Amino acid sequence: MASIQAHPKRTVYVHNLPDKIKDEDLRRSLYGVFSQFGGILEVVTRKTIKTRGQAWIVFQDVASAANAIRQMDSFLFYDKLLRVSFAVSDSDAVAKMLGEYKPCMRRSQTTSTPDTTEPHNILLLINLPVDTDEKRLQVIFGQFPGLKEVRLIQNRHDVAFVEYVEIHQATQAMNSLQGYLIDPDHPMKIVYAKK
DNA sequence: AGCACA
Numbered sequence: 001m002a003s004i005q006a007h008p009k010r011t012v013y014v015h016n017l018p019d020k021i022k023d024e025d026l027r028r029s030l031y032g033v034f035s036q037f038g039g040i041l042e043v044v045t046r047k048t049i050k051t052r053g054q055a056w057i058v059f060q061d062v063a064s065a066a067n068a069i070r071q072m073d074s075f076l077f078y079d080k081l082l083r084v085s086f087a088v089s090d091s092d093a094v095a096k097m098l099g100e101y102k103p104c105m106r107r108s109q110t111t112s113t114p115d116t117t118e119p120h121n122i123l124l125l126i127n128l129p130v131d132t133d134e135k136r137l138q139v140i141f142g143q144f145p146g147l148k149e150v151r152l153i154q155n156r157h158d159v160a161f162v163e164y165v166e167i168h169q170a171t172q173a174m175n176s177l178q179g180y181l182i183d184p185d186h187p188m189k190i191v192y193a194k195k
Numbered sequence: 196a197g198c199a200c201a
Contacts, residue, residue: 006198013198044200056199092200103201 006144009176010094012065012089014055018078027168029077030055037071041043042093058091060118062176066143098179119173121170122193123162129186132157140180144173161193169185 006013012034017026027043034040039060045051059065065086073084095101125137137150141162146169151161164170170192180188 011198015197046199048199051199052197054197054199058200081200088198109200 006086006088007034007172007176008066009060009090010059010062010065011089011091012057012059012068012072012084013087014057014072014082014084016080016083017045017053017055018080019047019053021078026055030057033075033077034068037068041097042091044091056091057089058093060097061062061180062143063140093163100178118168118192118193118195119171120195121164121167123164123170123174124191124193125160125162126158126189126191127186128158128160128188129183130157132160132182134160136160136182139184140177141173144176145169147173 014030021029023045026044030043030045031040034043034057037059041058041060042056044056044058045054057065057068059068069084069086072082075082075084092101110116134150134152137152137160138147141147141150144164146165148163149161150164151163153159153161162170162173164173174190174192177188178190182188
């Protein structure tokens with residue numbers, strides 16, 4: 001709790017890993033232990049001076065990553081206690097999954113926000129499963145600070161509005177939950193509401 | 196301790 005908390009995202013940063021283990025064995029063990037929390041897109045380890053003893057576990061959704069952190073921080077792994085938190089930045093594997101990966105955006109802080117729409121404190125969710133209920137959306141979007149209200153549309157449960165107090169809070173939720181799989185067939189699309 | 200991916 002003392003360290004800086006990165007905001008929720010699909011990638012979990014793990015450190016205090018044993019560094020005598022061969023990279024591929026380490027990846028396999030990490031995959032084995034972490035896959036109980038949800039689908040894993042990729043486990044990244046690199047044994048350079050700067051990156052040894054660390055790993056990035058890229059989950060398909062933020063909820064899995066959050067669970068992994070809750071359950072696995074301080075977990076005894078080999079002979080050490082794992083340190084598990086949200087990664088500082090998003091993984092390329094996530095951008096690729098969402099079809100938003102552009103090699104030139106590496107290392108730039110540009111978001112995947114379509115600039116066709118002005119930022120807004122209200123988000124529009126589309127492509128929801130038709131049986132989506134409001135409570136479910138409240139839980140998912142309530143992970144991010146500033147949630148004010150979730151509104152489903154009468155007779156159309158495939159779209160919803162999610163309102164945050166501040167625009168930047170809406171943006172944070174949008175960036176983390178873009179493509180979120182409410183179910184395997186419905187990657188959620190999130191755009192800013194129109195002014 | 197250390198936040199990458201080409």
